[in-house]
Amino acid sequence: MSDHDLELVKLKKVYPGGTLAVEAFDLKVKKGEFISFVGPSGCGKTTTLRMIAGLESITSGNLLIRGKDFTTVRAEDRPTATIFQNYAIFPHMTVAENIAFGLQVRGKEPAEVKRRVDAIIETLQIGDIRDARESALSGGQKQRVSLARGLVTEPDILLLDEPLGALDANLRKSIQEELKILQRDLGITFIFVTHAQSEALSMGDRVVVMNSGRVEQISEPFELYTRPKSPFVARFIGRNKIIEGKLGGLSDGRATVETAFGPLAGIPSFDAGHVASGGAVFVVAPSEYVEILPAGQAAAEPGYDTISGTVSTIEPVGQVVYVTVELPGMAPIRIEAYRDKIEGAGLAPGASVDLRWKAERATVVAA
Numbered sequence: 001m002s003d004h005d006l007e008l009v010k011l012k013k014v015y016p017g018g019t020l021a022v023e024a025f026d027l028k029v030k031k032g033e034f035i036s037f038v039g040p041s042g043c044g045k046t047t048t049l050r051m052i053a054g055l056e057s058i059t060s061g062n063l064l065i066r067g068k069d070f071t072t073v074r075a076e077d078r079p080t081a082t083i084f085q086n087y088a089i090f091p092h093m094t095v096a097e098n099i100a101f102g103l104q105v106r107g108k109e110p111a112e113v114k115r116r117v118d119a120i121i122e123t124l125q126i127g128d129i130r131d132a133r134e135s136a137l138s139g140g141q142k143q144r145v146s147l148a149r150g151l152v153t154e155p156d157i158l159l160l161d162e163p164l165g166a167l168d169a170n171l172r173k174s175i176q177e178e179l180k181i182l183q184r185d186l187g188i189t190f191i192f193v194t195h196a197q198s199e200a201l202s203m204g205d206r207v208v209v210m211n212s213g214r215v216e217q218i219s220e221p222f223e224l225y226t227r228p229k230s231p232f233v234a235r236f237i238g239r240n241k242i243i244e245g246k247l248g249g250l251s252d253g254r255a256t257v258e259t260a261f262g263p264l265a266g267i268p269s270f271d272a273g274h275v276a277s278g279g280a281v282f283v284v285a286p287s288e289y290v291e292i293l294p295a296g297q298a299a300a301e302p303g304y305d306t307i308s309g310t311v312s313t314i315e316p317v318g319q320v321v322y323v324t325v326e327l328p329g330m331a332p333i334r335i336e337a338y339r340d341k342i343e344g345a346g347l348a349p350g351a352s353v354d355l356r357w358k359a360e361r362a363t364v365v366a367a
């Protein structure tokens, strides 16, 4: 038996008409993992999910579930279940009938259907609506019913396509938490598609970032947030400050980058190894690590990188201020800081400032 519930090997999809929707998608998912797929509209998330479900044919590459090849197996013969954003609840059936349906079409005995439907209704605590029809259900209730319908078939892998997209923000938050707890309790592998990066990061054990049909990065959320491996990920995930430069030197995985501000040194580089000296790179510093100081005060400390600019605007919002800093040769940077600190330092529009961060908190990526 394979250690992996799901393996995608060079998975590719070209739609009739020629659209290349997914290319060279490699992924191994351990049993019980929660994987989020995230990326902008049209990047191929749904297509990949549908290929796993068997709802879309695979152009080339292989799909394995628990070590067995399912590349060309029909959807109804795969050990997967799919939850769609629009819930797809049958309006003429009660909640219990909706949940039972998937078992009945698989030819399960009535007694087993009843036992399993009762069990999942209990797990998801929807006994009070078991005889209701879709028109009488709230958004959150519909969400639970569709989850029950997927889980009742006891899939190896549950596929969720933007399942929370139709819910308002508060309900969405509480269902996110519930879903995560349910997944841990059941130990079922979840593949969760979303275009919301915060949702992908908060839900996933690992996150797959997609862009134009390609996988950009597969990482745990904190790693993804703090160590992007491409310019696309640096822009799409988190709130990063991005500075252009040319690779100066690279030793022990630490880079020096020549920039308009002079050399920035000691920056971890995971992926710039293939860039020739003098090649174009970006220094990526997460906003959370960038500090603003009056000019000159930052200079002395070792282990830090510093760039200099001029304050253009300061917008107070409660205890926080947003300081916009003009920088030579690049777009202005907006820094969030405590109001007391900025006022205490006497910073005002026109002031010269230094922006600094611990060099080891930044990352170099190939441009």
Ligand SMILES: Nc1ncnc2c1ncn2[C@@H]1O[C@H](COP(=O)(O)OP(=O)(O)OP(=O)(O)O)[C@@H](O)[C@H]1O
Pocket (backbone or CB within 6 Å): 015, 016, 017, 019, 020, 021, 039, 040, 041, 042, 043, 044, 045, 046, 047, 048, 195
């Ligand atoms: N049935 C189809 N026929 C032809 N092209 C399609 C079909 N479905 C999707 N595409 C194209 O394939 C690409 C990937 O689409 P897909 O729906 O997988 O992206 P997505 O990341 O899920 O986007 P969204 O977040 O908007 O759902 C897009 O260019 C899309 O236009």
